[in-house]
Amino acid sequence: MDRSREIADFLRSRRARVTPGQAGLPSDPRGRRVPGLRREEAARLAGVSTEYYTRLEQGRATNPSPEVVEALCEALRLDASEREHLTDLLARPTAARRTPVRPQRVRPGLYLMLQTLEHVPAFVLGRRTDVLAANRLARAVLTDFDALPARQRNLARYYLLDPLARERTGDWERIAAETVATLRLEAGRYPHDRQLADLVGELTLHSTEFTSWWNDHRVLRRTHGAKRYHHPLVGDLHFSYESLQPPGDSDQTLCVYNVEPGSPTHQSLQLLSSWTAAQAESAAHGSAPRRPPPRQPAPGGSAAPDSRSAPDR
Known part of the structure; x- marks a missing residue:
């Protein structure tokens, strides 16, 4: 996955989703060519310079502080899953994140x-x-x-x-x-x-x-x-x-x-x-299978054979 592109696409998509009214900004009488916030507006709401926000959105700002990430999340009105995702995208790559993960097994x-x-x-x-x-x-x-x-x-x-x-x-x-x-x-x-x-x-x-x-x-x-x-x-x-x-x-x-x-x-x-x-x-x-139960007129439930040993994944 291209990390810089992912950061850019995610921030742009979230910025486009927030209207000036939602952000508490005055409406633009001239209208807008694209939906959502402009870069300078997102930067102002997050308390960073437009230049720095642009570098962030282009994936060129490395390892921003937790305070900056939190300010971005607030400015773009991100929910819990989106906050987690943005934090992952902006985090400095580590050896652990690059190392191929081992097969999983249920304990x-x-x-x-x-x-x-x-x-x-x-x-x-x-x-x-x-x-x-x-x-x-x-x-x-x-x-x-x-x-x-x-x-x-x-x-x-x-x-x-x-x-x-x-x-x-x-x-x-x-x-x-x-x-x-x-x-x-x-x-x-x-x-x-x-x-x-x-x-x-x-x-x-x-x-x-x-x-x-x-x-x-x-x-x-x-x-x-x-x-x-x-x-x-x-x-x-x-x-x-x-x-x-x-x-x-x-x-x-x-x-x-x-x-x-x-x-x-x-x-x-x-x-x-x-x-x-x-x-x-x-x-x-090794006996013949039983016939299925009669179809129920009311909403019903379902089942399946007992769990076998969990394979490595």
Whole structure:
């Protein structure tokens, strides 16, 4: 990733988003040829000279102070994810950030916790949205990541390149765009990650929507929210998800899809969990697979086979 270009494009895109009125500046009676703030206005709001801001926006100002970065964030009205991204982009490159990262593996304690979450979908994401491990229900609601080649176990690749993802994911466009924004955030943190660059190249070639989402420089760190899926056996599923960073590894995220007790989704998850458990038992004993449960008229839930050993990623 070209760091100077990334800094320039990100600052320009955020500057263009802020109107003079939002910044408390008087309107220009002559109008503006381009939207947003001018460079000199952004500089004034941040308390730096126009020359220095221009050097920053061109990627020529090295290692600005935390106070300057904070002032820029305030002037451009950046949210928490954008602040993190700008801090990463403006940080002085270090050997650690340039060194190729080692394969990731879910530690045994976290993997055991994932297995105990048997009543709701849960999975662990690593760098680049790689799916490092997933429990039965997660593999049923989304897709059976364990059945895929290791290189293809990736959430962004699933949402953007798997045709079934569009059918199963409610509000697919929003979810896919948010996933691209999480990749943007990671690209700022690890600008020399060759596997991330390869993934971006693959998505650029094969996804018609990816390029426009990538080029708008939106960044996002998921923390919580709502998601909807449609399972072919039990119908619509409604989840409230939480994304948590396990202590000791900031590059892994535990994602848990919670449901309201007694809700139609909760009831459907119970049904599908029982069926998938029976399927796994039948497969283990070499007997004929059970027939799927009857289609539920109310929104339902989904499940999948029990988590197997998490591979190195």
